Amino acid sequence: MTLFTLDALAHPIVQAPMGGGPSTPALAAAVSGVGGLGFLAAGYKAREAVRADLAELRSRLPDGVPFGVNVFAPPGHGTDAEHVAAYAETLSREASDSGVGLGPPGWDDDRYAQKLDLLCQEHVPVASFTFGCPSREDVERLHRAGVAVWVTVTTPEEAGAASAAGADALVVQGVEAGGHRGGFDDGAPGDVGLLALLQLVRASVGDALPLVATGGVVTGRAVAAVLAASAAAAQLGTAFMRCPEAATARAHRDALAGGEAPTALTRAFTGRTARGIVNRFLREHSADAPSAYPEVHHLTAPIRTAARQRGDADGFHLWAGQAYQLAEAMPAAELVDQLAHEARAALAAATQRLHRPA
Amino acid sequence: MTLFTLDALAHPIVQAPMGGGPSTPALAAAVSGVGGLGFLAAGYKAREAVRADLAELRSRLPDGVPFGVNVFAPPGHGTDAEHVAAYAETLSREASDSGVGLGPPGWDDDRYAQKLDLLCQEHVPVASFTFGCPSREDVERLHRAGVAVWVTVTTPEEAGAASAAGADALVVQGVEAGGHRGGFDDGAPGDVGLLALLQLVRASVGDALPLVATGGVVTGRAVAAVLAASAAAAQLGTAFMRCPEAATARAHRDALAGGEAPTALTRAFTGRTARGIVNRFLREHSADAPSAYPEVHHLTAPIRTAARQRGDADGFHLWAGQAYQLAEAMPAAELVDQLAHEARAALAAATQRLHRPA
Secondary structure (H helix, E strand, C coil): CCCCCHHHCCCCEEECCCCCCCCCHHHHHHHHHCCCECEEECCCCCHHHHHHHHHHHHHHCCCCCCCEEEEECCCCCCCCHHHHHHHHHHHHHHHHHHCCCCCCCCCCCCCHHHHHHHHHHHCCCEEEEECCCCCHHHHHHHHHCCCEEEEEECCHHHHHHHHHHCCCEEEEECCCCCEECCCCCCCCCCCCCHHHHHHHHHHHHCCCCCEEEECCCCCHHHHHHHHHCCCCEEEECHHHCCCCCCCCCHHHHHHHHHCCCCEEEECCCCCCCEEEECCHHHHHHCCCCCCCCCHHHHHHHHHHHHHHHCCCCCCCCCECCCCHHHCCCCCHHHHHHHHHHHHHHHHHHHHHHHHCCC | CCCCCHHHCCCCEEECCCCCCCCCHHHHHHHHHCCCECEEECCCCCHHHHHHHHHHHHHHCCCCCCCEEEEECCCCCCCCHHHHHHHHHHHHHHHHHHCCCCCCCCCCCCCHHHHHHHHHHHCCCEEEEECCCCCHHHHHHHHHCCCEEEEEECCHHHHHHHHHCCCCEEEEECCCCCEECCCCCCCCCCCCCHHHHHHHHHHHHCCCCCEEEECCCCCHHHHHHHHHCCCCEEEECHHHCCCCCCCCCHHHHHHHHHCCCCEEEECCCCCCCEEEECCHHHHHHCCCCCCCCCHHHHHHHHHHHHHHHCCCCCCCCCECCCCHHHCCCCCHHHHHHHHHHHHHHHHHHHHHHHHCCC
């Protein structure tokens, strides 16, 4: 079975999977439909919900048009329950103010094995992994089912491990990226800027392995920049969050459009390092939050759901990359076309500059 | 008098000023001589020493070949002497182990007014500013003397202020950069990755103002990337530190070539946030160091000088950007040629990718 490769795309533009809401089959279909690569986010979802998303996406696309599905690799078991309990203590006022209880801070692996089975059964074109690297055996099994395997990395060391496991491409995530740091170890969540990281990873894995660059890429100029830095494609998340096809919460959309507050890295919402727009919850709880994913994710879920429902942008995670202010509200297909057009113009201008006689 | 503009360069490659050692007239001459833009670092130096550097640089270049000089804008007076004294206490063992005393933690403005006078008298082609923005009056005075003014910025807000003051170009410094954060306020030293920052600054100041991109740019691919992201030139520091023309200390050179340790931001050495390779001094003192520049710079100077002299890479500041492992030991003129060649190839490959029919 032939695996998907990035040069099959008309536009080297990937829509990042955005778990917990924004990613929808409609968004992925719009991006894949116009020659980019759309993604579903399987994280936090039950297998049957992912299966339903897949059915809907396929119903919206002609046969053979590629897309991807992202899954969370199982987190480690390293968390001290006392630290989680202490953090829960600091959140009790937050919960009572919202009229909800805290969630049960259990550990789970987000049904990893079930989701691997599903990806194989469904022969999805691309499976991307966050929070860890699939085993060499799992990669081979996916390959036998016709599934190309991408692994998210935030350091040259992770890139080496993913390459050794047989990954077909690496999603190279710079520190600018919104949402969770996608690397393997929340104790060392990777703090390297995208352009520096692309150079380091390329030097580390050699010229053959395709890199997908992500983190703060919002404009066509930045798409052009990462291609020049040897990426095979750019992956954009925040840039798609204001599209009508995304299921981004209204208060989150408004915060992106407002564009005043900076972003910061925090474990306050989920127990795993992630970048969001600075709001009250982030300011008040970041210092206390332990590295404990998914326990803290479950602990805070009722508070965050309540805040989202009442439209309180100070009470839930406003995931956003460092250039979020430049995200535009427009249909996803138009956005992909605009990005590709801007990227071509940016490369033409840069080429002219480099070849100008002095 | 006509001011220097970046399109006068054969290669859009700027050698970053590296104060405290590495920058030399020989390095600047090598870069400017081959069609890039070399820089002298006036920071920490007496006026007569800068004048001597200028004379040597000019003696090495044909008339009319452009170069730049960097100066430190005066730091604020915000520091509590008690915090400096408390930090000095934690360093006393460090000093006695080195057989030196601590330096006197005084405040000074690095002879800012004298240096502005000198730049005007000498009609230097470009003056760049770090740690703050010159006043509108100073910018006009420099312009009357034929000096183009560049200002280092780390946020869109600083970019707006520098543009309003009349800057001719902005040095846009991403969080990847080695050495000091060059922005205006050490209390908020700018944490945005270069590619995200270029997009934000470009959107903030409009398309007319030239941007010089710096931070983690070490390869020709990264030079191409920042040009695609609308920079008029790339500025590289760490990339030049292993050149024979640089006066980089031997132990620092060896640390750059070793390439194992990560970098981190710290105030431990100078009281102002800067990025260096993680070593013992950085690990042991970062948590205690106050924001107090130049007091802490003077306080630790004897310890750092002693460590450098005995070749102890664990005892002084090993400034380096996040992609320092890719810096090569080669003559600066060859490096500029190689970077330009690689950048052209990178843009050609990226252009081919974007125009490929699917």
